[in-house]
Amino acid sequence: xxxxxxxxxxxxxxxxxxxSGTLYVPVVAYARFGSDxxxxxxxxxxxxxxxxxxxxxxxxxxxxxxxxxLGHLDEHRAAGHxxxxxxxxxxxxxxxxxxxxxxxxxxxxxxxxxxxxxxxxKEIWKIAEQELGYVHPGPEKFDAPEYxxxxxxxSQIYEERASS
Numbered sequence: 430x431x432x433x434x435x436x437x438x439x440x441x442x443x444x445x446x447x448x449s450g451t452l453y454v455p456v457v458a459y460a461r462f463g464s465d466x467x468x469x470x471x472x473x474x475x476x477x478x479x480x481x482x483x484x485x486x487x488x489x490x491x492x493x494x495x496x497x498x499l500g501h502l503d504e505h506r507a508a509g510h511x512x513x514x515x516x517x518x519x520x521x522x523x524x525x526x527x528x529x530x531x532x533x534x535x536x537x538x539x540x541x542x543x544x545x546x547x548x549x550x551k552e553i554w555k556i557a558e559q560e561l562g563y564v565h566p567g568p569e570k571f572d573a574p575e576y577x578x579x580x581x582x583x584s585q586i587y588e589e590r591a592s593s
Contacts, residue, residue, distance in 0.1 A: 460516035468510035469502065471520075473527055476543060477534025479520075485510060493536055495524040549587070557583035 458472040462483075470482040478491040479498040486505060492498040499520060502512045520527075557563040563579035 459519050460513050465513040465515065466511045467513050467516070469505055469512050469516070471498065471502070471516055473523075473530075476539045477531050478536070478539065479527065479531070481505075491536075491540075493531055495520055495527050553580065553583045553587050556586050560586070 458470060460467040460469050460471045462468070462470050468485060472480055472482065474480045474491070478493050479495065481490045481492070481498070481501060484490045486501075486508065489501070492501060499517065502517060502520075505512050554565070557579045558565070561579060561583060563575070563583070565576075
């Protein structure tokens with residue numbers, strides 16, 4: 430099985446408890462757009478769900494059991510989307526462990542945290558664009574130093590305002 434973090438169709442490394450007691454989940458995916466001609470991007474999110482990132486089928490993108498995700502991927506295949514067999518096989522292989530890990534989380538609380546993080550991110554970019562004059566370079570330039578500098582400066586302004 431392909432365990433390359435940049436490849437598709439592989440199984441993420443197992444989730445482990447660290448000496449501090451926190452969980453370590455590397456950023457890897459079961460399938461990524463373009464890898465193995467995949468039309469899906471599927472991963473186990475650290476916030477306690479399986480995610481179909483930027484789902485082509487609609488607004489439902491977070492799944493709280495492996496069976497829900499497998500059913501969703503069947504819908505992708507029925508719509509003519511490419512879902513690598515390696516993705517399916519790896520999800521089935523990891524089903525028990527993933528479902529046990531996901532069960533630790535409260536979906537409503539995770540949704541609230543996700544919505545709050547999205548609101549915060551939008552506010553920070555609004556500060557960067559409207560107050561600092563930053564123009565986002567697009568997804569191909571996420572590693573640009575000016576991107577990080579604008580984010581850092583806008584984040585500081587946001588945090589100062591939030592704490593006052």
